[in-house]
Amino acid sequence: FQTFEGELKWKHRNITYRIQNHSPDLSPEVTDDAFARAFALWSSVTPLTFTRLESGDADILIQFGTQEHGDGYPFDGKHGLLAHAFPPGKGIQGDAHFDDDEFWTLGKGAVVQTRFGNAEGAPCHFPFIFEGSSYSSCTTDGRSDGLPWCSTTANYDTDHLYGFCPSELLYTLDGNANGEPCVFPFTFEGRSYTACTTDGRSDGYRWCATTANYDKDKLYGFCPNRDTAVTGGNSQGEPCVFPFTFLNREYSACTSDGRTDGNLWCATTDNFDRDHKWGFCQDPGYSLFLVAAHEFGHALGLDHSSVPEALMFPMYRFIEGPPLHPDDVKGIQHLYGPRTEPDPKPPTSAPLEPDSTTQSNACPTLPPRPTGPPTDRPSAPPTAGPTGPPTANPSVLPTEPLDPADDVCGIQIFDAIAEIQGQLHFFKDGRYWRVQQGSKARAQGPFFIASTWSALPRKLDTAFQDPLTKKVFFFSGQQVWVYTGQSVLGPRRLEKLGLDPKVRSITGAIQHNGGKVLLFSHNQFWRLDVKKQKVDRSEPYSVEGMFPGVPEDTHDVFLYQGKAYFCQDHFFWRVSLHNQVNKVDQVGYVTYDLLHCP
C-alpha cells in the first residue's frame, strides 16, 4: 500500500459526507446505499465512523459530473477514467467525483429498482413473461398512463408481482421539487417542452419542470434514465430508435460500425446521417459500490497500491466477494489504527446487494421514498388488454368519475379516428377510445391521450400508423408528431413535410402500399413518402377526382380494414379501394356502425 506524500489523513474520527447529486443511471436509494456500504467497508476495519449530512459542510463531498466539472481535472467521456478523489483536507480535499458519462450499475448491468406496485420495491426480473410474451426491459404495455413497469418475478402472468421502473413520469432526482415527477408540457423561457431537456444547462444533465410553468414557479428536478436509455454520446438518457439509418444502411440493433473500439452504439433518432444523435448501448457498467470504495480510500488518505488484487489498485476490476484486500487493511490501519470496538457498525441502510454477490434477487429493506401525495402514486396493477398483441393495449382507465364527456356514444363528431395496432381509435378533446377489430363489443375507454402519448396536444386533427415502420403520426393544426414506441420526434411544422405554409391542418390520412400515405386537407390531398417524410410534389390532388361520391368537405378521413372512410358530421362514406377503382360501398353512422352504440 501507499499513502499520500506527507501522510495526509483526517485528524478526527467522525467523518461526515454529503451526496451532492445523483446519477440518472441509478435510483437515489441504490446510490445512497452503495455509498453507505462503501464507507462501511472502511469503518469495519478502523475506528472511523461515517455520518451522512443532508446539507452544509461535510468532510467528503460526493458529486457526479462529466468532462470538466469544476475542479480542473476533467473527465474523459465513457470508459477510461471513471472517478477521482482528493486526499484528506479542507475545501475540495477529501471530495470524491464520479464520471457520469460512465454507466453506473452494481457491476452486472442496469439495476432497475422498482417503486410502488405490489413488490415492495424489489428489482425487476428480466426477462419476464407478460401475457405470454417475454420482456427484457421495462414496458408500458398493459397500461394507459405511459408509466413503464416490470415484473419482479420471472412470470407476471402467474405471480402478479410488479413495480414501476425509473421514469420522469414517476419521480425526479435532486433539483428543488422534492422528487416530484415532471409535468408535461412545461414552459421554460417562453417555450413549451414535452420531454426532459438539457436546454439551459451546460453539464448535459436532462431536467424538467415539476409544474406547468418553470418561468413562474422555478421548480425543477433531474430526469432519471429509463432502463432503455443510452449513455454518453450526445443523447444521454434518450432511448435507442430502431431501425435507424447510418451511412445509408438500416440498423435494427446496436452496432459497433463506425468505431474502432468495438463499443456498441445506436442512434436516438431514426436517422443518424441526418440528426447525428447517438449514444452507447447499455453494457454491464461499473459498480458504483466498488469504485466508491476505492475513491473513499483516497479520501481517507490511501494512495494507489501496486498489489493487483487490492481495492486500491488503480485499475477497475469487478469482483463479487468482499473487496478489501489485506494490503488495503494494512494501509488504512497504518493511518488510523485498527477498529477498537468489537462489532463493526453496520451500514446506515440494509444492503441492496447482499455481500455484493447477488443482484436480481436482492430484496431492499428501504421503503420507497415518497414522491408526492398518495393520490399521485400509481396503484393499479398492469392489466392485460382484451386481445391482440400486448404492446397495443393500455387498459387502465382514468380514475376520475364518469362524466358525460366520457360517454363515447354521446359524441357526434370526433377530432380524429385512426387504426393503430389493429384497433380503431377515436380521439376527442384529450381522450380516446378504442374498438377491437372485428369485435362487436363496445369501445374501451376513455383513456387520456397525454398518458399514452405525452407530447401530444388535446386536440388532434388526424392520426395514422405507418404499416411498415409502425410509427404513428399525429397531426394537430400545422404541427406533426411522430411516435416510435415511446419516443417522439416533434412537434415539427407541416412545412417540414414539404407542404405549403397555407395548409392550415391535415384532416385525414390513408396509408397506401409502398410507404406512401395520402394526406388530406379538406378537398385536396398530397402523397407523403413516409421514409423521406416529404410529400411527393407541391401540387395537391383533388379529392373529388380520385374519390368520386364522397362529400365535398369531410372533416376526417382514415383507413380501416383496408377501406377508406370519409366522415362528415356523424356519418361516414366508406370507399372500397380494390382493383384501382375507388367506389363508395357503404354510408353509415360512426356511432352505430363503428362504435356499436345502442
Next chain:
Amino acid sequence: APRGRPSAGPIVIQFPGEKTNNLTNQQFAEEYLNRYGYVPAGLLHRDGSSLKHALRKLQRQLALPVTGELDSATIAAMRAPRCGVPDVGR
C-alpha cells in the same frame, strides 16, 4: 449478378460530441504517462530513454512484465478503465 464495389475496409467516423481519439499508441502512451504522473509533461520528447524509464515504472506499478517497451500488455493496461488519481506524485 451486379458486382459490389470493392470494399475499402470498415468506415470509421468521428462521432459528434466525442473527443477525437485517433492518437497513435505512442501518443496515447505519452499522454497516459504524463497524466498519471510517470513523467513530467514534455520530458518524453527529449530522448527515448525517458520513455523506457517511465514505462518500466508504470509496468512495475501495474504489475506487468517489466520490459520498458510499449508492448501489447502495456497498451491494454493503459486502455483499461481506472481511477483518475495519478499513480506517482501529487
